[in-house]
Amino acid sequence: MNNRVGISKNTLTRKFNIKNKKIKKMFNTYQLYLFILPSLTYFIVFHYAPMYGVQIAFKDFIATKGIWGSPWVGMKHLNRFLNSYYFWILIKNTAGIALYSLVAGFPIPIILALMINEVRNKYFKKLVQTVTYAPHFISTVVMVGMILAFLSPSTGIINQIIKSLGGEPISFMTKPELFKSIYVWSGIWQSSGWGSIIYLAALTTIDVQLHEAAIIDGASRLQRIWHINIPGIIPTIVILFILSAGGIMNVGFEKVFLMQNPLNMESSDVISTYVYRSGLLGAQFSFSAAVGLFNSVINFGLLILVNTIAKRIGETSLW
C-alpha cells in the first residue's frame, strides 16, 4: 500500500520534473521565440486573417459593417456561381490550361536534367545550364511583351517567316484555339531549365558505386539512366508531382491576365482572372470570395487526393 503510493508519487514528480524542465528550457531559449515572433505575426495577419475573412463568401459583405457585422446569406453566392453561364467555361479553361501545362511541361525538366547529367565536358555543361536557367529571370510582363512582339501579325518574326515561306500571316493572339498552346509552350521555354535544377540536385546524390557496378556488369549508358538514374530521382519526381497536381487550379494569374484580350477571352478566362474582374473591378466582394474559396477548396482537395494516392502506391508523400 505504502509502496504503491510511493510509486505514483514518484511518477508524478517525474512528470512534473519533465514539464518543469520543458518550461525551464523554453525560458532559457526565450530568444528563439523573439526570433520567430515577427514571422508568426506576419503569418497570422497576412495568411490566417484572410482565411478568417473567407466567411464573407457566405455573407453579403457590407464594408461599413465589416467582416463580422455583415449578414449571413448561406450558399447564395456559391449557388449563383455554380449556376452561372461562366461556370463551365471557367472550369474548362482553368483545368484545361493546367492539365496541358502539367502533361507537356512536367516531364521536360526531368528529361533535360537527365541529359545535362550525362554531359562530361565541364564547360559545355556550364554553358547549357547558364543559358537554360536565364529565361527564368525574365519578368512576366517582358515575357508576354516578347510573345506579343514575336507573334504580331504585321511585324512579328514568326509571321515574317511564315510569309517568306509563302504562307498567310496568322493573328495568333486573337485566335482562342491557339491560346492554350501559346501559354503552355512559352512557359516551357521560360521555366524548364530552372525546373531541372532540382532534379540535377537529386541526381548528384545517387551513389557512384551503383554506376561502377553497372559498368562492370556491362550496362550501357542508356541502361544506367533507365535502371539507376530514373529510379534514383523518383522520390523527387513524386513530391514535385504532388505539389503541381495540388496547385492545378492555380493557373498562373499574371501571365494569363496579361495575355488576355477580348478576342481570345472564350478560352483564356480562368477562375483567378474572373475573381479579379468581378471582385476588384466589379466590387462584388462576397461573390468573388465565394468563387475564390471554391477554387482553393478544390485545390486543397486535389492535393490531399494526390498525396494519398502517392502514399498508397509508393512510399513518398508530402506528410
Next chain:
Amino acid sequence: MISTSKSDKLFSFTNYLLLCIILIIVLYPLIFVVSASISDPYLVSRGEMWLLPKGITFEGYRRVFQNDEVLTGYRNTIFYTLFGTLINLFMTLTCAYPLSRKDFIGRNFFMAIFTFTMFFSGGLIPSYIIIKKLGMLNKIWALIIPNAVSMMNVIIVRTFFQSNIPSQLQEAAEIDGCSIVRLFTNIILPLSKPIIAVMALFYGVQHWNSFFAALIYLTDRSLFPLQLILREILIQNQMSSQMLMTGNELDLIAKQAKAAELIKYSIMIVSTLPVLVAYPFLQRFFVHGIMVGAIKG
C-alpha cells in the same frame, strides 16, 4: 579497362546534338530581342534582321531614357527591391533559425502552421480587405509587407542551417556563455553567406519583376514600379507622346508605329538588364543553395 561501346558513343553524340538544339531554341529569342533593340525598326518589321543587328541605331534607348515615367518607375523599383529584400532577408533568417534548432520547443507546431499557408489561402478578396483595413492601399508598404516571407525560402534556409552549421559548434558557444542572439549574429550569419546571397537574389528578382501587387494596391502613378509602366507600353500599347514624337516626326504616323516597335524592344532590355548582369556572378551560389535546400527538404 572497359572501353566505351559504340552505342554509348552514339548516345553521347545524340545527347550533345539535342542539347545544342535546345541551346539554340532558348538563345535565339534572347539574341533577337537584343539585336532588334539596336536595329533599324523598318528592317526588323520587314523580317530582314533575323539574328545580328542591322542598321544600328540607339534611338530606342534614347527615347526610353528620356521618358519621365520610365525613370520614375525605375527609381521606384530600385527602392522597392532594395528595401523589400532587406525586410525579406531579416524575416526569413529569423524565422528559419529557430525552426532549424532541435531544442526549440514548439518547432513542429510552427512548422505546421507556416507550411499550411503554402497550400491553402484565403484568396484575393479577403487579402485585399485586410490590406485595405490596415491602411496600406496606395502606400509603398503594400508592395513590401504582404510578401515579407516566403515559406519555401524559409525551408531552404532552415535546411542550410541544419546541414551546414555543426550543432556542436553552437553547443560549444552556448556552454561558453554566448547568448542566442550573439551566436546568431556572430557565428551563424557569417557562416551563411552563400545562402544569404541566394535569398537576396531570389527575393530581389521577385521584387524587381513583380507587378500584380502594384496593380491592385496602387493608384498613385508616382509610386508605380517599372513593371507596371512596362505593361502599359508593351501590352496595352500606351506610349506617352513624349516617347513617340520628337520634333519633325510629329506627322508621320507610320514612322511612329515603327518607333513604337523599337521602343518596345529597347525597354525589354533596359528592364531586364540589371537582373541579367547580376545573374552570372550569383549563379554558382544559387545552384548550390537550391541543391542544399532541395535534397533534404
